Amino acid sequence: MVSKPPPDATRRSEKSRRAIYAAALSLVGEVGYPRTTVEGIAARAGVGKQTIYRWWPSKADVLLEAFLDLSRQAAQEAGQEPYAIPDTGDLAADLKAVLRLTVDQLLDPRFEAPSRALAAEGLVNEPLGREFVTKLLEPQLQLYVDRLRAAQEAGEVRAGVDCRIALELFVSPLAQRWLQHTGPISYDYTDTLVEYALHGIASQPPRSA
């Protein structure tokens, strides 16, 4: 068992950690990923460079944790458990509720600039893109997989549907509109995506149903 640091040191560490997260997010949003440095983050956070290197091996790792922390905060502010999608037994209602929260988050200025900067870098820097997908995006998508599988077991989703693909029918359109400015995003829009994804757009039932 690791012995706890004294309360004062813990408070100081926590304060530094918060300052470093805030500095990392604001800096990457302002100057982009390539020009964000550990030195720049340290200067803006008012800590020594060695304080950052003591906790994280690289700027990518600082940013990854800063984003994870931002997601946790957003969930808490919305009165939600982080890392869970509610299961009220009504799949459509649960998906609509969580997508409405995502709309709020995407339109939150604290989130917008740093997320865009990181996503842009991920498009052209494949190792970084893959790391952030693996550690940040994919765990969030797995929450949808879990919720859809529960619905499948309850008979709400057709047997045989691949839940990892199915979630993309409502998650990816929202992501693309936000990322590429291909259209406005709103609660109406995400509600509509859920309806279409659940019930399809065809007037005929599937031939295999």
Place this chain on the structure above:
Amino acid sequence: MVSKPPPDATRRSEKSRRAIYAAALSLVGEVGYPRTTVEGIAARAGVGKQTIYRWWPSKADVLLEAFLDLSRQAAQEAGQEPYAIPDTGDLAADLKAVLRLTVDQLLDPRFEAPSRALAAEGLVNEPLGREFVTKLLEPQLQLYVDRLRAAQEAGEVRAGVDCRIALELFVSPLAQRWLQHTGPISYDYTDTLVEYALHGIASQPPRSA
């Protein structure tokens, strides 16, 4: 009426135009949008800078036309009409066919690096992103709108479905997997997206049907 240039001049112009398109696409794929310059494109294409400025006001305009030309070429090589989605009367088959072509194009190395570079810039450079969406992406998406509306008139798609949103159920997942490396792309994958989008993933019919 504008008088035609003599045939030799036309051939020379056409050769320069092709060289400029190829130079612009390869350069942006190698060094990214911010470091691509008209001077750099001219040097690589073996033409004078003034030749480029005679035809296009900026590097963004050269790139826009270079991408439009690339899409036309890809359609022709696949034996397709550019700017049309076939209408055989079978919506699922037509959508699957055109998405399979898109998979081929996304995996084509001529397309990959320049498209990624441009998309990355569009995420953080909103005016450029919006210009390319308006001139390049949205006209392609409108082809899906047209095909879905025809299906709606034929009774294959539910009345009341918003076709501009509906197309995103299969287009956006493919775009996100390709852009963000969130999963492999294949014919099987896009076929599955079409099935899910048309017939939904729920085991119950929509309450409003």
